[in-house]
Amino acid sequence: MKKATARAVALAAAAIAATAAVAPVHAQDSGNWIVRARALYLDPANKDNTGLDLSVNDKAFPEVDITYFFTPNLAAELILTYPQSHNVRSGDTKIGSIKHLPPTLSLQYHFTGMGWRPYVGLGINYTNLTSVKFDPAVEAALDPSLKRDSFGLAIGAGVDVPLGGGWLFNVDVKKVQIKTEVSSFGTKVGTFKIDPLLVGIGFGKRF
Template sequence: MKKQLIAAAVLSTLLSGAAFAQQTTEGPWMVRARAVHLDSSNSDSTGLGLSVNNKWMPEVDVSYFFSPNVAVELVLTVPQKHTVYSNGTDIGRLKHLPPTLLGQYHFNANGFKPYVGAGINYTRFSGVNVLGGVATLDKDSWGPALQVGVDIPLSRNLYLNFDLKKVYIRTDVKAAGTKVGEFKVDPLLVGVGLGWRF
């Protein structure tokens, strides 16, 4: 009886070790490329009815897995150009660059790998030309970011990815150096793409 218990314990240890080894054969890194639709909430306290256009944009992220469940993700894109509107009238242009850093928890649901994330966004505004330079924006925005998504395995290291993020981006609007209100972009980002685990 004692030999059977020892054998069962050894077998259990070997199986759990094999399962862990299988989970980690992919390596700790993952890179995803997505097409993302930016849908801005567009609210402001200036009385100008400010908004920016919605658009599709490219996005790349790099993730590092500390364990099969816990990862950190850095989300990157290129500077994005937007048209600025006041109550639907074109009043200028701006660019923004919004890298985001997220901590994530990944689940394993019969091969599918849903995840949730939370972190921080930094947005740098540049190329601002609103009302011929009469209005200016603060160049820096810091805010929280929330995320849900899923990786669906296509092959050993290749995944189909669906991702949804809410990012809080806002900036002070000034005229002649005086703050006249706050503009909140606060976009919802809906993305689809491919991920490579290595």
């Protein structure tokens, strides 16, 4: 795990502990909906078998997620954000840029009967790659192209810490499968897997 990701996870754990220590104990807040706003840190795995040593940069960005409870324990969560821009590198050299829009829908199990509200989830991610641009020299030499659509699994876990009045503090960690096929002059040369780890921290409201 990268140092930056380890720091993000450690800070999230410390924030949970600090919030739980000062948060008053409340009865379970009612309501079938939770809307959260979170800051996400994206740490890509950058698994490449094309021989080009491809990678995209890590980054932080905001997101909004909506959760609907079918029962007190079973819920569906949809994560939404705006298209995220990444630099594409071959080794240490920037060769282009992409944008991706990665909505993720998960089915979650929420544990009840305790002050915290931990949960686990399994879902599917759809990523659409847009604004794929390569430097002119790379275009002339390789005529590269990427498959624009990616479907993959998403697995995650998190915790909601009630703050009272339906408000809550949230920390969430997900591993998401995102990959694209890389072609040169119309011929597939390999697969590039971004497969990011997403660490989120934020606040929400249940109603």
